[in-house]
Amino acid sequence: MHVGSQQNRTAVRNKVFLGLFVHSTALDELEYLHETAVFVDKSGTIVAVEKNCNEEKVRETVLARLGWEAADVEVVKARGGQFFFPGFIDTHIHAPQYPNVGIFGSSTLLDWLNTYTFPLEASFSDKAKARQVYTRVIRKTLSHGTTCAAYYATIDVPSTNLLADLCLVSGQRALIGRVCMDSDLSPDYYRDASPEASIAATKATIEHIRTIDPALSLIRPVITPRFAPSCTLPLLRQLGDLAKETALPIQTHISENKSEVALVRELFPPSLTGAADDSYAAVYDAVGLLTERTVLAHAVHLTEHEADLVAARKAKISHCPCSNSALTSGAAPVRRLLLDRGIACGLGTDVSGGYSASVLEAARQAALVSRHVAFGPGGEERDRLSVDEVLFLATRGGAEVVGLGDKVGGFEVGMEWDAQLVGLGAIGEDGEEQEWEGEDGGPGGNVDVFGWESWPERVAKWVYNGDDRNTVKVWVKGRLVHERK
Template identity: 35%
Template sequence: MDTVHHVFRGTFVHSTGSCDMEILENHILGVGSTGKILFLEDARELAKLAIKWGFDERKMEELSKNEFFMPGMVDTHIHAPQYSFMGSAMDRPLLEWLEHTTFPTEEKYTDLQLAKDLYSKVVRRTLKNGTTTACYFATIHTDASLVLADLTYQYGQRAFIGKVCMDSNKTYPKYIESTDQSIEEAERFIEVLKHKNYARVQPIITPRFGLSCSEKLLSQLGTLADKYELRIQSHISESVAEIEEVLKTFPDYNSYTEVYSKNKLLTKKTVMAHGCYLTDEELSVFRTKGAAISHCPNSNISLCSGHLDVRNVIKQNVKLGLGTDVAGGYTVSMLDAVRKAIETSKILFIQHKKREKENRKKEANQNENDAENEIKSAAQDKVEKEHDYKVLSYHEAFKLATLGGSQALNIDHITGNFEVNKEFDALLINPEAEDSPFEVFCNIPKEDMVQKFLYLGDDRNIKAVYVAGRCVVPFQNQA
């Protein structure tokens, strides 16, 4: 039987399969030596738990009145090499941004010292901001991608590392591989990382996106993912211009989704970033395949790409998480992703209300003959459907940033909330931290405290970060 390593008493906030946000006050959580959660019980059971698990009640760690634990946040889409220009070059649309800023920057990662310096900073910064799991795009360079894997392991972050594959680049042809080289290097990356035997750092198959890959490369990457039973990440339907170019490049395919699906790249272990313009038919394919979407609202707004209708994705029962998409998004903070997801939902709500008003106006102008009554009825049905549109709540956004992200990456059996036998990936939140960006007033309800943190908090409020039971922030002397 596992032995108790940590025991905490206080408030725990998490999501479950049936509840977007559950707040458990005055509870006790035990973490075993393997990093797994052994128990989460009401504090009235303390004496029984101490006897059952053999721990000293006097060594239990007590949270202060306003502190609480929440699950670590899961960034389902982030480009590590782009961290160097995060917060700049935000004035171009997607394809121009790639040509003029992204590709020239990523090309430099043949320099392993540059890679080590930059990747060390991005891993530290994401951990400080509460990202316990990150799904990283690296570059086309195998050795530099392995540097990123080594650093995530050393700092204790749970991570999926993608050595980027691309054999086509019309806008910046210097940053490219041959098809055979891309496959060979992807397999070398997989094999080397596999032999490092990192428990929580794994390779992920990473075709950059439809425009950067030939059909042959996509097909062979699908075969490689199947051979090694690996997860897959890429981009899909981020902008209208991108979709148009993809359909020109692959004229024998009916949709962007079909390009991935027919090449075995849409599986229950796939997460695709953006999906702003996916049709209901395409979402149905995602649902059937078990594939997930990474919603990156900051990036979608910053690059003027579009808005993902999260409410419709949820309605279509497609797995969904949040991503920062650094540096299309200008911050590594998953709290920002939570806020921007809610704001995007409100923008779409306003658009729905506008259409509702227009539909009512059309309805009022209809005549009373039989044919026009049919039109009137259809218009009314649409009005009622539009009227039912609901803004994403902060409870739902919280779930997307934690349990939803773990579901999107197919690790919800390992982490994502505080269920017994899952690994303890957690953030200790102190709303009253020194120099906190918000004030705490007396006797504030716990739910309001959580909401204030989600809307107003930042890394100053994150007192400690745990991954699989190990305290990784504050930093020790890693790397």
């Protein structure tokens, strides 16, 4: 059940969350906070974390210290088999492409764009269709625990603005990008008329978002050149200027597959761009689009020099393992980018190149793809991502990628309560699902707990077997935005 309509009712009370909390404290470390209470004020900010705390201690000690009246406090308690986990961050998702999930066939990237993607996106000039799809993708991602999504929209301003409106009403944190593309490599029916028209349309969406969320506390505009080949050089340069002028985040694609990399070299030689070399990253750098606020999707085929440049500019990477596999793009060596270069990385579902809107699915695929990197040519054991590491990418890593590392991704005082309550199924001696001891029932789903597993083992089973049936409740900035009934 989606409960975005209830969020205003739940947003005005202080809240206490009791039970087990699991979150990343480092790339390779999950912390398990048993018998803990987290106190969230009316603004959605964590104001206290109390270990070894029960309801009695909450009532008798902590509420008085905080100056909270018990009647003004909502208590949410995790039951047996449940734990609180930070909300997932989807660092790369194409909202209008959601109807096409799973429909990638045997296409290459460029063929897939022309056959499936561009016709669908162009149809979003129909606002009713846009509302239908955008409403569904927001509800679907929330149901999978995605509290923040970096959305690509379309070139159409009204429907892009609608996506921002719907995210705000639903309570989902979002980056909203109107897609910029004026190159004649894009079809006549779906491209910007000129660089100037593209910039004007982008500014219109930026202004709309600033109107509906003046503090940009939940919704932020993001400058979005689709990818270098879809843009002319004048447009890329003007977008770089706009990014510098506004200090807004930037999102685009880079080095997704080898034919795309070759096309960039052909279209943007250094003699034309003034770049230091003919690499994909150098093109973005030459036009002012490679910055510490830039999110680069895929980065499968970066050269060593490009990786150094991305690290030097402090740009970020969205790893999209499902899409990279589905479109046969390749396997990105993410762990090396993280450890050898210190590049911040998060996970992207890349719907609809990716077949699922679930960041948990992206996490498990990231773990599996890293094993292919490890046993592939030049691979090493150190290329493997662990369960702890992919969950870091899904939360704290993603938060850093989208510029929210100081606000969400963990359970510390001062951070905002973007979280999900996860429930796992208990299996009785008869092999059937049963209620947890002393509890009144729990979720179904595909994760079976027999009772002898440690909590790290239970979390690992969730990563490899879990889905939206295990997502019991979801909050953004302290507001309940999804509840499974």
